[in-house]
Amino acid sequence: MVTPLVAGNWKMHTTLAEAVALARAIRRALARVQGVEVVLCPPFVSLAAVARAVRGSALRVGAQNMHHQEKGAFTGEISPTMLSGLCQYVILGHSERRRHFGETDDLVNRKVLKAVEHGLRPILCVGESLEERQQGRAEGVVSQSLLACLKGIGAPGGLAIAYEPVWAIGTGVPATGEQAQLMAALVRRVLADRYGREAAQIPVLYGGSVTPTNTQEFVVQPDIDGALVGGASLDAESFAQIVRLTAQVRSRAGEG
Numbered sequence: 001m002v003t004p005l006v007a008g009n010w011k012m013h014t015t016l017a018e019a020v021a022l023a024r025a026i027r028r029a030l031a032r033v034q035g036v037e038v039v040l041c042p043p044f045v046s047l048a049a050v051a052r053a054v055r056g057s058a059l060r061v062g063a064q065n066m067h068h069q070e071k072g073a074f075t076g077e078i079s080p081t082m083l084s085g086l087c088q089y090v091i092l093g094h095s096e097r098r099r100h101f102g103e104t105d106d107l108v109n110r111k112v113l114k115a116v117e118h119g120l121r122p123i124l125c126v127g128e129s130l131e132e133r134q135q136g137r138a139e140g141v142v143s144q145s146l147l148a149c150l151k152g153i154g155a156p157g158g159l160a161i162a163y164e165p166v167w168a169i170g171t172g173v174p175a176t177g178e179q180a181q182l183m184a185a186l187v188r189r190v191l192a193d194r195y196g197r198e199a200a201q202i203p204v205l206y207g208g209s210v211t212p213t214n215t216q217e218f219v220v221q222p223d224i225d226g227a228l229v230g231g232a233s234l235d236a237e238s239f240a241q242i243v244r245l246t247a248q249v250r251s252r253a254g255e256g
Ligand code: PEP
Pocket: 009, 011, 094, 164, 168, 169, 170, 171, 172, 207, 208, 209, 210, 228, 229, 230, 231, 232
């Protein structure tokens, strides 16, 4: 069974001091929790400080984005070479990057390729808009987007996929467990077609208004291995509770 993964996307929140305090509080709250890979994704400027704050613990650190080239005249951008050694993960293809910064599957694919080349583990986000869902196109959109973003990725080691319906992100309106499971199962089928048995190592996460109250509904699903958490990851106790619930559900599933 794949190790569950819970990642906190802090988005454009927290000053340097707030980020360090949040990382320390999460570290304290999770000191005794095992069996879940936990990733904190602060803003770029706080990555080094958060990495220091969690050093010696099981917590991992991730970036929220990355440029697809190593260096060059790209004012304001952050490259994979700058990230490798500083963090282990990078969120790629988040719907906010797609919507506000025009990122396409093709660009996300170039980023995924570069991340892997530099030893960074991509948390690749895919998901449909409300309109696409209402038109009955959710499955087609998500499978096409996934395949396009994974073009040229021959081995999936280190990869995680987050199914994040755009309509559920930051809205307080999560998918139901059933909706999330159907789409996670689709993601799994696409991955299995592409990678065969190796696909079983890839954690498939659900993201979109996850809170401690609804976590169980998602992580009990057979094809969901954790969560990508936005808003609720900014509160140490809420985030820690999401991780604890994930650990509990998984250890029960392991016993059964
Ligand atoms: C996200 O940022 O990926 C996300 C799912 O946000 P939220 O949990 O706030 O919906």
